[in-house]
Amino acid sequence: MAEEFAQLLAAAVQRRFGENARVLDLKSLSGGASAETWAFDVQTLEARWPLILQRMAGAGQFQASLDRALQAEVQSAALRGGVPVAAVSFVLDDADRIGNGYAMARIEGETLGPRILKLDELAAARAGMTQQCGSILARIHQLDSRSLPPLPIRSARESLDALRNIYQRLEAELPVFELALQWLEDHLPAPVSATLVHGDFRLGNLIVGPEGIRAVLDWEMAHIGDPAEDLGWICVPSWRFGELKREVGGFGHLQDLLSSYESAGGLRVDSTRIKFWQVYGCLKWGLVCLFFAFQFLNGDVPVLERAVIGRRTSETELDLLRLMSTELN
């Protein structure tokens, strides 16, 4: 299986880089739960390119994610717009016979959240990361829609309805999630002028080096919607990896994020709008946990890790209660 893949990949590489091109150091990486990731170098007579290839996995997704070719287009548009991302090298097609995916430049650095928050050599990176996140998000949200491929449009209303549908399909009876759906209904923000939204901007999807953020990964949830969705998502408690008091990803404060966002041209966002997306994000991650348990239980993904993540649903219940009860004061 792996050998057949290696041969087909070599052929795919030769088709693009010429018949002298060789694939070196092919390695499978334990990537995101919904992708299959490979690292390798392409060696030609002139140069050597370190690359990463991501393929779409077969199992069902929590939410419809972008086709890899479309994802590659968004990533390229972001690069042209000054967002730090890995340059796309090539997109797989049917002739390659190795699925739906694309190769991009391999950028060295740390991606694991807990390590980014702890490693001594990343202390300087952490100090500048909140400001960097603000200016990167401002840049993403200002990308000219004419430079983007056609993307799904999801308003706050549509996003909330989609979460409710997922919850109902999972046939769980969780009072805290019911209450969160009710809270979100009551705090639905007014429509805004829609922008590109990354959709999964948080530690885990950022490559960080000692000098700071090197690249924004995983554009598969990109869509057109409320830019505050990205600001709220990175403030979801689940993405703080234990550093609860630093509400931005476990490394920064919301006021600092917003001031750098605004100085980089992002529109002023009021805190109630961010709170909506924070509660939404918390419920969304809770439903992902529940969905993983479901995929395990119905045999779609018979992987122990999925079963155990199912028991992380209660973490989001506790976070949701905390977020909602600040209303009581």
Place this chain on the structure above:
Amino acid sequence: MPSNRPTSAELLDAVQKFLKAEILPALSGSSKYQVQVALTALGIVGREIASADQLDAAEAARLENLLHAGGSRAELNRLLCARIRERRATYRDAALIEHLRLTTMGKMSIDNPKYATYLQARESP
């Protein structure tokens, strides 16, 4: 007790110790990670064996009080969900929030007692 010794809790403890002492040190990479995930799962089971009965009974008693209704814990939770959907119960109801806080703290004491929000809530409820 329908079974002979060792009890389920004792057997589980033995398996956990065996995996940690004999198996884990010999592994690396993905198989090491898989066994760590398995140990996480066994940890949940062990905590559940120790305290689930008591937590479930307390939750059921609170639900009966809150809803002025009887039934199994599952039935009462279904009833509570229906009331929330009908807006006969809301997030502004302090007694409801307090019940759910206690229930969720109970779940967390089994699922992941190291979670930061849980630790903080235990210090200052």
